[in-house]
Amino acid sequence: xxxxxxxxxxxxxxxxxxxxxxxxxxxxxxxxxxxxxxxxxxxxxxxxxxxxxxxxxxxxxxxxxxxxxxxxxxxxxxxxxxxxxxxxxxxxxxxxxxxxxxxxxxxxxxxxxxxxxxxxxxxxxxxxxxxxxxxxxxxxxxxxxxxxxxxxxxxxxxxxxxxxxxxxxxxxxxxxxxxxxxxxxxxxxxxxxxxxxxxxxxxxxxxxxxxx
Numbered sequence: 001x002x003x004x005x006x007x008x009x010x011x012x013x014x015x016x017x018x019x020x021x022x023x024x025x026x027x028x029x030x031x032x033x034x035x036x037x038x039x040x041x042x043x044x045x046x047x048x049x050x051x052x053x054x055x056x057x058x059x060x061x062x063x064x065x066x067x068x069x070x071x072x073x074x075x076x077x078x079x080x081x082x083x084x085x086x087x088x089x090x091x092x093x094x095x096x097x098x099x100x101x102x103x104x105x106x107x108x109x110x111x112x113x114x115x116x117x118x119x120x121x122x123x124x125x126x127x128x129x130x131x132x133x134x135x136x137x138x139x140x141x142x143x144x145x146x147x148x149x150x151x152x153x154x155x156x157x158x159x160x161x162x163x164x165x166x167x168x169x170x171x172x173x174x175x176x177x178x179x180x181x182x183x184x185x186x187x188x189x190x191x192x193x194x195x196x197x198x199x200x201x202x203x204x205x206x207x208x209x210x211x212x
Contacts, residue, residue: 001039003036008034041096043089044089046084050082052082054084055081055108057113057142061087061196067199067203071204074204075210081212088123093127095130098130101134110139112139113146116153117193117194118171121183125170125171142212144211145209149198155193161187
C-alpha cells in the first residue's frame, strides 16, 4: 500500500491518512480500486524441523515462545512435531496472523497458547477470526499446554476481567471441552493464570506437553 501511495500521490503515507476519512469509510474509494493492499504485519517465528504435518504453535508472550522453541529443539527430529513456533506479541497477533500465508512449509493446523485470562482469551478469539478468514481453518487451543497451566499454575486476580457472563460465554466457546470447567471457574472468580506457569523446566521434564 505504501509503495502504491508513493506512486500515485508522491507520499508513501498518504493512503494511511486517507483510510480514516469519509472517502474510504463510505466506500467511495477502496484499496482494491487502487490495486493495492496493506503490507502484512510480520511476526517472529522459528521453524523446528520434525515429523508429520506442519503445525503452527503461537505463544502470546516472548518468554513462552523462547521456552517452547528451546524445548522442541531438545527432542529427536524423528519424533518431535514439525512446528512453526510463533511469538504472537499479545494483541498484535489478530492483525499479524495474516502472515501465516507466507510461512514455508505451510502449516496444516493452527494452535494457540496464551494467558488464561479475559485478555488472553479475547486475543485467541480475535486471531481465530483472522486465521479463518485467510486460510479457511481455525486457530484452536493447544490443549496439553492449557491443561498444564490449569494444573500447575496459581490463580491470581485478573484486572482484565470486567466482562459480563455473556462475554465469558463467548470466550468459553473457543476453549476445548475438557478445559471448560477450569477456565469457567477462572472467569467466574475473576482470576487468571499466566502462560509462564508452563515454563522451560516443566516443558523439559514433560516433553509430551509439546505434542499439543
